Amino acid sequence: MGKSFHCPGSLLRKPGHFICAFSTIKAAPGTFAAGAYGEFKMLQDSDRRGSYGYWWLVLCASAVICIAWFFVPAFIIQPFRHQTPAALAWAMALRQRAPWVTLATACVCLLFIVAVWGGISIWKKIVLVLVMVPVAFSAAMARINYFEWMFHPVDSAQFESASASKLDHGEMILAVRFGAEARAYPIREMAYHHVLNDVVGGVPIAATY
């Protein structure tokens, strides 16, 4: 390999030369500088291609993991699709860890893009942007409960007395009674919200339909 040297101050590195805080050092054609902050070695182009290749592999792997970690459970847990016990178990395990796995892999992708952005061709930049779109989408959706887009939850349940209710007498309800409190949950509302957390007679319940 080439010689090593110390470079104090901040560094901007481009293929072919690097800049120290106080001077510019030109590398010979076909070589480049690489290393940690402060200490550098002059390396050949072949070494650079090997290092870049490794990081592109890391980018691809991170992108695939991020996208799969969201889309695989989303595909499995669908309303009109049969779920086997094994597939469901996988889907729940992935979904449980999705928020931090997708965040970590998305950050890896982003860091790589920032690191290489200045030194790549326009076509590679387009590819990276196209990769980053589903990665960012997956990382965002892993934190969102999209089931509640279809069936909104009841944030703060309100009740009225039975005598004041305008429900039709033939309307079906779910009813519970604890102690001196009786509650009725119209099925037409429960069929939409699906679950309601409540406290009846001091007992916390989840009414579900």
Place this chain on the structure above:
Amino acid sequence: MNGRVLHFYLAGINNQNFLMRDKETGTWWQQITGKAISGPLRGASLELVLSDELTFGEWKSEVSDAPVVAEVLKEVPKYAKEYDSNWEPGVSKLPVVISFPGTPLKSRDVVVGLEMDGPGRAYPWDTLVKESPVVERVQGTPLLIAVGPDGKSFRVFVSRIDGKDAEFFLKGEPGGASEVKSESSVKSEGDPKSQPNPAPPPPATPAAAPAATASATPSATAQPAVASPATPAAPKPWLMLDATTASEWNFQGCAVSGPSQGKCLDRVPALKDYWFDWRNYHPDTTIYKH
């Protein structure tokens, strides 16, 4: 769970039965079973509380005489347009993702399902409506399954009075607001269940007014007698009779007259479900047949 209050939200679906998660631990729970199937509390079970699925009118008539504060969930205005009182006909047409050919019921047949320390027991709804009240032994326990006066509500009781098995029958001729069955096999007072039923009464709807009877009321003056306006007969209350004490029992399972007056039958939790869903989570379930 273990003294900790959990708050649940809709989180997914598993073969058309919904999954929920709790905010406190992120555990996944299956709605129909109340069991935790994944996550930190996996294997835990929520306690099923006794509840009713009945008409608002029936419930209101019961709570109005009871010393309780009775409240009804108000609709959320911004979602009110999404609510659909007739959603069930639409849902019943949706495809199912799991089915059980070879069983006598169709996937979307409605059943009343219950568990008594063993495999589940399913009562086809149409059969229950025709044969209510149904009394049979399940896992050694005598059960009474009754469809209410509105033809939509149901309850399940342990059919025992003072520790002794009891047989129940629907009291009197069906009529007025109590009659809701289009094909009734209602048993008249004292008829054993196994005997042929009397001719079914004419069809009626839950909201039907009692049959009007015209009567000519003689006037106290010399004026010609004029037929008074038809006075609807008061609807007969829905009551059951037990063959042991001949007491009358209401739809809440409490004796309102007779030697057992004041006593109430023990309730048994049960739920209405589609056959495919009940069968999926109760693979060893048996089906009631007359």
